[in-house]
Amino acid sequence: MVDTIVFVICAVICLTGAIGVIAARNPVHSALMLVMTLFGIAVLFIAQEAHFLAAVQVIVYAGAIVVLFLFVIMLLGVDVATDLELGKLRGQKTAAAGFAVVALAVVGYLIVNVDTTRTGVQSQGGVIDNVTPNVDLLAESLFDQYVYAFELTSVLLVVAVIGAVVLSRRHPPLDTDSAEASN
Numbered sequence: 001m002v003d004t005i006v007f008v009i010c011a012v013i014c015l016t017g018a019i020g021v022i023a024a025r026n027p028v029h030s031a032l033m034l035v036m037t038l039f040g041i042a043v044l045f046i047a048q049e050a051h052f053l054a055a056v057q058v059i060v061y062a063g064a065i066v067v068l069f070l071f072v073i074m075l076l077g078v079d080v081a082t083d084l085e086l087g088k089l090r091g092q093k094t095a096a097a098g099f100a101v102v103a104l105a106v107v108g109y110l111i112v113n114v115d116t117t118r119t120g121v122q123s124q125g126g127v128i129d130n131v132t133p134n135v136d137l138l139a140e141s142l143f144d145q146y147v148y149a150f151e152l153t154s155v156l157l158v159v160a161v162i163g164a165v166v167l168s169r170r171h172p173p174l175d176t177d178s179a180e181a182s183n
Contacts, residue, residue: 016033
């Protein structure tokens with residue numbers, strides 16, 4: 001009974017946050033709603049006894065990624081209302097509605113017709129046994145087999161932050177009077 005109550009409360013928090021991310025007009029409020037959604041998902045991970053995933057959810061996503069989003073939002077100064085309307089494409093709403101109907105039909109078909117969730121494929125990260133803890137296997141897989149992809153991801157995030165800083169840097173306007181006086 002307690003599990004059901006926790007699930008319902010977290011589901012409401014997650015859905016409210018997800019709708020708030022889309023509906024919020026202020027990007028800072030949208031990022032804070034994303035934090036609320038990520039914390040709700042972390043509590044759901046704890047309810048499933050996936051404590052490592054809950055910690056990663058809070059530390060990596062809510063702690064690092066959303067802070068990076070807020071940093072870029074504040075750096076670019078997009079917290080003021082701006083007109084993002086670029087123009088309407090013909091048939092855009094019709095195509096979006098058609099895509100949504102097809103996507104829902106595919107998901108519905110998969111829910112009804114798929115009778116098993118197992119794939120039968122061997123694990124790529126190693127065999128789970130009772131001797132070696134799962135965190136050790138994850139660390140060995142991450143820092144041994146996939147170390148280049150892991151480091152490439154960190155470089156990509158650093159380049160994104162540097163790019164945001166360079167693009168948002170405001171150049172002072174040229175003072176034409178002082179430029180003419182120096183000539």
